[in-house]
Amino acid sequence: MQTQNWLLKQAATQPNHLAVDDGNTRLTFAQLRDYVAHIAGQLNHLAPGDKVGLLATNRLPGYLAALAIICSGRTVVWLNWRLASEELHRQIADSQLRCCLVADELWRPEMGTEFTSLSDLLAVDAAPATLAPSFASDQVASIMYTSGTTGKPKGVLQTFGNHFYSAVSSALNLGLTNQDEWLCVAPIFHISGFSIMMRGLIYGMTVRLVAKFRPAAIEQILATEPVTIMSVVPFMLKKLVGQRQQSGQKYRATFRCMLLGGGTLDRASLNQCRQLGIPVVQCYGMTETCSQVVALRSSDALAKIGSVGQPLFTTQLKLSADGEILLKTPALTPGYLNLPAKLPAKLVDGWYRTGDIGHLDQDGYLYIDGRADEMMISGGENIFPQEVEQVYLQYPGIRQLAVVGQPNAEWGEVPVAFVVSDQPLDQAALTAYGYQHLAHYKVPHRYIRVTTLPMNASGKIQRYLLRKQL
Known part of the structure; x- marks a missing residue:
C-alpha cells in the first residue's frame, strides 16, 4: 500500500497554514515544501546513499534536513549527539552510513570525511529536487537507536505505516486537528520529539520547535503563544510546576494538556497540576511502537494514580502469565537493523513482548510495575x-x-x-x-x-x- 507524501499534501491543501515556528523563523507548508526541495537537491549532490545519518538539535536547520532526507526517498538515521565519538562510530558502522549531516553547533574536531556540516550542505550550489510523491507503507522512514538503558542500543526500523498509525491513534485519543500547535522541546532524535514532527505533517498542525528546556522560557511561550499541547517527562513537568508556583504566570487559554511519558507522576505532583489548572495525559510507549500506545485521560489522573491508562484505538494489549505486557499494533516496528532474528524472538503468537511487567485493575487500566530486566x-x-x-x-x-x-x-x-x-x-x-x-x-x-x-x-x-x- 502507498501513502502520499504528507508534506506535499499539506502544501497543496493548506499552503498558507503555519507548519513550523522556531521562535525566530515561521514557515508555512508551502514555504516548508520549497525549503525542503532545495535542501533535498543539495543532498542529492552529495550522493549520500539510501540512508543518511543526522546529528541535530531542535533547531530549524536540523528539522529541515530531516524532512529533506525523508522526502527525497531516503531513510534518516537519527544519531544521539550526547554520545561519545566512539559510541557514534559504532552506530555509524552498524547502519553502514556513507554520509552524516551534523548541525554546526554539534561539530567535533575529530569528525572525518563522512561528516558534513549543515552549513556546508546549505552552501552547495544545486537545483531543487523533485520530492517523492508517495511512499510504500512498509518503507523504512527512520532508524532510531534505542535509548540504551541497558547499555546495548539497537537500531529500530520505523516505517511510514508505523508513523501513520501512531499518529492516527494519538489524534483519536487527544482530539488533535490542524488547529493544534505542539511544542517540541523533546529531542528530535528521540521518538517523543520526532513523532511530533511526523504528526505535524500528518495532521497539518504547527510544530513549535524549542532548542533547550529552560522552564522560564517554556512558561513564557505557553503564556503568550497559541500552543495547545506539549510533550514532557516527569522531570520536566515538575520543573514547570515549580516555575509556575514561583511566577504565578498562567498559561494561555488555548493550552490543553501536557502529554507525559517516560514514567508516571506521583499524587502530590498531580494535585499540584490540578490546582494550577494544568491537565496531564499520562502515556506509555516505546521506540518500537513509534511513541505512545496506551494513555490515561486527564480526567482519570487522580482516580487512577500510577496508571498509564488504557490501550489506544489501534492497540491490543494483554498480560502474559508472569505479568509481561504484550502488544499488537500496526505501529510496531518490522524489526531491528542487522538483527533479523531479534523481533521474531520477541513475538509470541503474534504478540510483542515489551519486557515490561505490569498489572491491570478491574477497569482495565494498565499499571507499569517495572522492567523485567530491572526486577x-x-x-x-x-x-x-x-x-x-x-x-x-x-x-x-x-x-x-x-x-x-x-x-x-x-x-x-x-x-x-x-x-x-x-x-x-x-x-x-x-x-x-x-x-x-x-x-x-x-x-x-x-x-x-x-x-x-x-x-x-x-x-x-x-x-x-x-x-x-x-
Whole structure:
C-alpha cells in the first residue's frame, strides 16, 4: 500500500497554514515544501546513499534536513549527539552510513570525511529536487537507536505505516486537528520529539520547535503563544510546576494538556497540576511502537494514580502469565537493523513482548510495575525499583532517587538507593521511613548521596551505570 507524501499534501491543501515556528523563523507548508526541495537537491549532490545519518538539535536547520532526507526517498538515521565519538562510530558502522549531516553547533574536531556540516550542505550550489510523491507503507522512514538503558542500543526500523498509525491513534485519543500547535522541546532524535514532527505533517498542525528546556522560557511561550499541547517527562513537568508556583504566570487559554511519558507522576505532583489548572495525559510507549500506545485521560489522573491508562484505538494489549505486557499494533516496528532474528524472538503468537511487567485493575487500566530486566529478587521476593522510588520521592528533601540491586550472599540481591538530596542523608531515618510504607524486604539497605543520576536523552535512568558504582 502507498501513502502520499504528507508534506506535499499539506502544501497543496493548506499552503498558507503555519507548519513550523522556531521562535525566530515561521514557515508555512508551502514555504516548508520549497525549503525542503532545495535542501533535498543539495543532498542529492552529495550522493549520500539510501540512508543518511543526522546529528541535530531542535533547531530549524536540523528539522529541515530531516524532512529533506525523508522526502527525497531516503531513510534518516537519527544519531544521539550526547554520545561519545566512539559510541557514534559504532552506530555509524552498524547502519553502514556513507554520509552524516551534523548541525554546526554539534561539530567535533575529530569528525572525518563522512561528516558534513549543515552549513556546508546549505552552501552547495544545486537545483531543487523533485520530492517523492508517495511512499510504500512498509518503507523504512527512520532508524532510531534505542535509548540504551541497558547499555546495548539497537537500531529500530520505523516505517511510514508505523508513523501513520501512531499518529492516527494519538489524534483519536487527544482530539488533535490542524488547529493544534505542539511544542517540541523533546529531542528530535528521540521518538517523543520526532513523532511530533511526523504528526505535524500528518495532521497539518504547527510544530513549535524549542532548542533547550529552560522552564522560564517554556512558561513564557505557553503564556503568550497559541500552543495547545506539549510533550514532557516527569522531570520536566515538575520543573514547570515549580516555575509556575514561583511566577504565578498562567498559561494561555488555548493550552490543553501536557502529554507525559517516560514514567508516571506521583499524587502530590498531580494535585499540584490540578490546582494550577494544568491537565496531564499520562502515556506509555516505546521506540518500537513509534511513541505512545496506551494513555490515561486527564480526567482519570487522580482516580487512577500510577496508571498509564488504557490501550489506544489501534492497540491490543494483554498480560502474559508472569505479568509481561504484550502488544499488537500496526505501529510496531518490522524489526531491528542487522538483527533479523531479534523481533521474531520477541513475538509470541503474534504478540510483542515489551519486557515490561505490569498489572491491570478491574477497569482495565494498565499499571507499569517495572522492567523485567530491572526486577530484583531478594530472598525469593520480587522487587521493582519504581515502586520503591515512588515512596521515597515523597520524603522531604529528596529531589531524585534510583534503586538498583546489589548482589548479596545471603539474600541474592538487596536494594540500594542512589539519592539526589538537598541535605545530608540520615540513613536510620530513611530506613525507618521505608519500614512505614513498604514491605521490609523492599527497603534499601544503603542510601548513597549523589549530585546527579545518569540519564539518557529521554530522561530515563541508566541503572546499569549505577550498578557499576557498587
